[in-house]
Amino acid sequence: MSAINWFKYAAPQTFYPLAGRLIPWLYVIATLLALAGIYISFVIAPTDFQQGEAYRIIFVHVPAAWMSMVIYLAMAFWAAIGLVFNTRLSSMMAQALAPTGALFTLLALVTGSLWGRPTWGTWWVWDARLTSELILLFLYIGFIALRASIDSPQRADRATAVLAIVGAVNVPIIYFSVRWWNTLHQGASINMSSAPKMAVTMLTGMLIMALASWVYSIAVTFVRVRCIILERERHAGWVRQLEEVKS
Amino acid sequence: MSQLTVNNLACVRGDRLLFKNMSFALSAGELLYVRGENGAGKSSLLRILSGMLIPEQGSVLWDGRDVINGNEQYRLDSLFISHLNGLKDDLTLVENLRFSSYLATQSSQASQISDALGAVKLEAYAHERVGSLSQGQRRRISLARLWLSRARLWLLDEPFSALDVASVDLLAKRLQQHLQDGGMAILTTHQHVDIQAAVVHELKIAR
Amino acid sequence: MIAFLIEVVRRDLLLAVRRPADAGTVLIFFVVVASLFPLAGNPDPVVLGNIAPGVLWVSALLACLLSLPRIFSGDYADGSLEQMVIAPQPLSVLVLGKIVVHWLISALPLVLLAPVLGLQYGLQGEPLFVLVLSLLLGTPTLSLIGAIGAALTLGSRGGGVLVSVLVLPLYIPVLIFGAGAVVASQAGLEVQAYVMLLVACFLLSLVVAPWATSIALRIALE
Numbered sequence: 001m002s003a004i005n006w007f008k009y010a011a012p013q014t015f016y017p018l019a020g021r022l023i024p025w026l027y028v029i030a031t032l033l034a035l036a037g038i039y040i041s042f043v044i045a046p047t048d049f050q051q052g053e054a055y056r057i058i059f060v061h062v063p064a065a066w067m068s069m070v071i072y073l074a075m076a077f078w079a080a081i082g083l084v085f086n087t088r089l090s091s092m093m094a095q096a097l098a099p100t101g102a103l104f105t106l107l108a109l110v111t112g113s114l115w116g117r118p119t120w121g122t123w124w125v126w127d128a129r130l131t132s133e134l135i136l137l138f139l140y141i142g143f144i145a146l147r148a149s150i151d152s153p154q155r156a157d158r159a160t161a162v163l164a165i166v167g168a169v170n171v172p173i174i175y176f177s178v179r180w181w182n183t184l185h186q187g188a189s190i191n192m193s194s195a196p197k198m199a200v201t202m203l204t205g206m207l208i209m210a211l212a213s214w215v216y217s218i219a220v221t222f223v224r225v226r227c228i229i230l231e232r233e234r235h236a237g238w239v240r241q242l243e244e245v246k247s
Numbered sequence: 248m249s250q251l252t253v254n255n256l257a258c259v260r261g262d263r264l265l266f267k268n269m270s271f272a273l274s275a276g277e278l279l280y281v282r283g284e285n286g287a288g289k290s291s292l293l294r295i296l297s298g299m300l301i302p303e304q305g306s307v308l309w310d311g312r313d314v315i316n317g318n319e320q321y322r323l324d325s326l327f328i329s330h331l332n333g334l335k336d337d338l339t340l341v342e343n344l345r346f347s348s349y350l351a352t353q354s355s356q357a358s359q360i361s362d363a364l365g366a367v368k369l370e371a372y373a374h375e376r377v378g379s380l381s382q383g384q385r386r387r388i389s390l391a392r393l394w395l396s397r398a399r400l401w402l403l404d405e406p407f408s409a410l411d412v413a414s415v416d417l418l419a420k421r422l423q424q425h426l427q428d429g430g431m432a433i434l435t436t437h438q439h440v441d442i443q444a445a446v447v448h449e450l451k452i453a454r
Numbered sequence: 455m456i457a458f459l460i461e462v463v464r465r466d467l468l469l470a471v472r473r474p475a476d477a478g479t480v481l482i483f484f485v486v487v488a489s490l491f492p493l494a495g496n497p498d499p500v501v502l503g504n505i506a507p508g509v510l511w512v513s514a515l516l517a518c519l520l521s522l523p524r525i526f527s528g529d530y531a532d533g534s535l536e537q538m539v540i541a542p543q544p545l546s547v548l549v550l551g552k553i554v555v556h557w558l559i560s561a562l563p564l565v566l567l568a569p570v571l572g573l574q575y576g577l578q579g580e581p582l583f584v585l586v587l588s589l590l591l592g593t594p595t596l597s598l599i600g601a602i603g604a605a606l607t608l609g610s611r612g613g614g615v616l617v618s619v620l621v622l623p624l625y626i627p628v629l630i631f632g633a634g635a636v637v638a639s640q641a642g643l644e645v646q647a648y649v650m651l652l653v654a655c656f657l658l659s660l661v662v663a664p665w666a667t668s669i670a671l672r673i674a675l676e
Contacts, residue, residue, distance in 0.1 A: 050671060083669075138623040145619050149610040152261060158673045159606050163620060166488050166602055169625050173655070177627035178359075235262065252636050295541050300676050322542035331533025337472040338465075347534075349458075350541040 012089055012229045013238045019222040026219035033212035034173070052116040058202075061111035063210035064104045065129070067217060068136055069171075071101030076168035079161035089225075091157035092232070094164065094226035095147065100217050102140035110131050126144035128182035132175050139167045153232055249310055249324065249399050251296075251374045251431065253411065256305035258291050265291055266452050267304065275399075275429040278422075278444040280436065283452035286446060289435040290330070292452070296433065297327035309400075326351060327328035330405055332389040336378035340364060340388055343377055348395045363394035364397065382409045390414075393421055403434040432452050458543050462551030469528075470508055470559045476524065477559045484517035484564050488571045499576045506575035507585065507636035511629055513571075514564050515596060519625075521560035522600040522617050523607070525552055526671065530608050533645055538568040539675050546664040549671070553663070554599045561593035577636075591652040592632040598663035599624050600657075605670035 041059035048055040063205055071247075075097040082091030112130045113123050124130070150156040233239050250272060257267035265288030273279055281289045294300040296307060298314055298321065307314040309321040320390075334343050341360055348355040364370045367387040377385060386409045393401065407415050419442050420430055426444040470477060478598050491509045492502060520557055529535040537625045603621035607613045635648035 080634060135626055136625050138619070142620040142623060146606060146610070149607070149612055149616055152676075155673055155676055158676075159610075159670060160669050162602070162666050162673070163606055166599075166624065166662065169658075169662060170627070173627045173658075174623070177630040177651075184637070186633060211499045234265075299536065299540055299672075319542060322540060323541075327536070327540055329533060331536060333537045334532035335469060335471055335532065335534065336505075342465075342468065346461070347537055350537055351460055353543070354457075361498055422571055 009155045012092070013232055013236070015089055016226055016229050019226055023219055023222050026215055026222070030212050030216040030219055033208055033215060037205055037208035037212050040201060040208060045197065045201045045205050051119055054115065057111050057115045059205050059209050061108055061115060062206050063213045064108040064111060065133060066210055067213045068101055068105035068108050068133065070219060071097050071104060072136060072139065072167060076164040077100060079157075079164040083158055085162035091161065092225050093221065094161065095157070096221045096228060098140060098143050099224070100220055102137065102144065102150065104213070104217075105133055105137045105140055109137065126182070128179045131182070132178045135174050135178070136171070139171070143167070249431070251400060252308040252311070254306045254308070255271045256295065257303045257309070258288055258295060258300075259303045260288070260291060268306070271448065273431050273433065273448070275361075275431060276426050276445040277431055277448060278426055278446070279433045279435060279448040279450060281450050282435070285394065286287060287452040288405055291450060293327065293329070293404050293433065293435065296402050297325065298322065301336070303349055308444055324398055325400040326392065326396045327402040328389060328392065328404065328406060330408070332385050334377045334385055334388060339374050340369060341373050343388065344391060344395065347392055351392070352397055359395055363391040365390045366394045367414070367423070371401060375400060375453060383414070385411055390418060393418075393425070399430050400447060401430065401432040403432065405435055405437070407436050407440055455544065456548055459547050459551045462548050462671070466555035469560070470555060471499060476521075477563060480517050480560050481563050481567060483520055484513055484567065486558055486570065487516060488513040489574070500554045502575045502576070506572065506577055507633040507640070510568060510571055510575065510585060511589070511633040511636070514568065514593065515625055515629060517564055518561055518593060518596045518600065519618055519621060521556065522604045522621065523614055525556050525601055525604045526608055527613070530674070535671065536675060539672055541594040545668040545671065548666045549601065550664045553597050555600070557594050557597040561597055565589045581636055581639045584645050586635045588632040588648065588652060591649065592628045595628050595652070595656045596625060598659040602663055603672060605667045608671070608674035625668045628652065628666060631655065642664060645667045646671055
């Protein structure tokens with residue numbers, strides 16, 4: 001049966017050393033990608049004729065906004081797998097993804113606000129994108145707060161999974177409703193997506209930065225999963241055999 | 248004939264392993280005492296058997312079919328009375344029993360309910376609210392469900408606590424009747440109560 | 455199944471009727487909160503008219519939120535919930551029954567009182583009618599989604615506040631469509647789209663919420 005192989009990697013004691021070996025490489029790849037992305041976005045990409053140099057913050061803002069959504073979906077996916085198949089590792093993945101996702105959401109909000117100041121002269125606009133990011137941040141906070149309030153890790157896994165699934169069903173509705181609301185109250189709204197005209201170099205820069213964020217997210221998530229494994233399985237025999245635990 | 252089979256059960260609460268490799272079987276007319284110190288895992292075992300708690304490992308089979316993850320037949324065939332009475336203070340005795348009987352058996356006949364209240368000697372309070380009764384009386388209402396039950400397997404968590412001598416006797420007789428009729432019972436208790444049964448098992452959960 | 459639903463509704467209604475103060479508190483909360491905004495700001499009729507849809511909707515939403523923990527906390531504390539979860543009867547039907555009662559006891563009175571508060575804010579004619587209609591269609595969704603949050607926070611620390619953190623972001627679409635309908639009607643626009651969206655939200659949550667709530671209840675009782 002091929003399914004058995006999958007479950008082998010789903011076991012924490014197999015995953016722990018595997019992730020440990022991968023993490024340094026992931027960090028190297030993330031750094032190289034980030035350096036390349038920063039070079040393209042700050043040196044090669046041309047200055048925008050309308051916004052000047054300030055627009056360059058999109059090379060952080062847009063990838064951060066993408067990551068915040070992708071990570072929420074990934075988190076809901078792993079949580080759902082954990083709930084349905086009762087696999088410990090997937091729930092740990094969901095738990096480990098949450099802080100990174102929340103961080104990227106916060107980053108998207110802060111960079112959006114920093115972008116707004118020189119461009120539109122205000123720190124905050126009730127624009128559809130920023131508002132949706134804000135609500136996404138609330139969803140992340142809810143996920144983290146629910147976990148923090150439940151003592152038993154197994155119960156917390158399952159409860160947060162239900163919340164993540166309900167949240168994931170809701171995210172598209174929230175996005176739609178916020179856009180709808182935004183088109184009605186055109187007052188302060190500025191459409192960010194069409195602000196700078198997208199040149200090919202800009203798109204490349206953004207994509208490479210997004211890839212760098214992606215690899216970085218995987219790396220820190222693995223680091224966090226390893227910590228969670230050690231914490232939760234500290235009574236298991238194989239954890240006590242580990243060199244780093246013995247010393 | 249029905250049979251309950253428990254294979255290789257393991258239970259973890261928080262950080263602690265309460266028990267592992269627990270296996271036993273129970274057939275019609277058999278009684279099982281679960282013994283152990285406080286916190287040994289007696290209540291957790293009953294909660295697993297009731298289908299509320301998912302064990303870390305192992306399986307519970309009812310007539311060869313898995314109980315964990317929902318088994319309609321088992322839910323009809325089993326009755327769990329935990330240390331909580333599950334009564335609403337704002338409802339009368341009859342209203343309380345009516346709903347719990349409906350939940351467990353999909354029917355609730357007034358005559359049966361008044362018979363059950365008579366059996367636990369509470370018919371005089373039938374239309375009073377539970378809020379005004381004493382602890383022992385509440386326990387008795389909760390146990391009146393045993394007189395309404397058609398379940399074959401009874402899971403009773405400390406059924407004798409807070410009961411006076413007469414009520415303990417009453418409950419012991421009801422249990423005996425149930426076992427004679429081919430039922431099964433699993434109970435945890437600190438008291439020594441004499442219950443006649445064809446086969447009496449004892450399970451000790453050690454630390 | 456229908457018979458069981460009716461049985462659950464009957465029991466919970468009986469419980470609610472025997473504790474009328476609970477429902478009353480929610481209603482008073484709604485009135486008090488809605489009355490605070492003019493005091494905190496400008497009682498000018500034009501300003502009030504502008505903020506009326508948002509303020510009344512947010513007040514109703516908060517009042518609804520306040521009553522959420524009560525859906526399951528009583529049954530959880532006295533052990534009734536244990537019996538419900540292991541009963542042969544379908545748990546999602548039971549959950550639906552309890553949600554129906556929550557709506558009847560905690561939300562419907564708000565809807566019925568809303569016209570009075572609307573008048574206080576100077577709403578008249580069609581906007582007033584749309585306010586009541588939007589609350590009537592929106593509050594069932596609030597009860598449905600709220601039940602998930604109430605079940606998830608059972609037995610966890612800091613229940614009440616945590617429910618708000620979990621549930622409020624999920625309430626946003628209903629708030630937008632509900633208050634938006636009133637705004638649109640004030641501007642003399644067609645409100646049909648809003649009504650449809652509110653109904654769609656209701657139908658979707660009717661499918662998801664009883665199921666998610668049942669799972670959450672089983673988790674809470676582990």
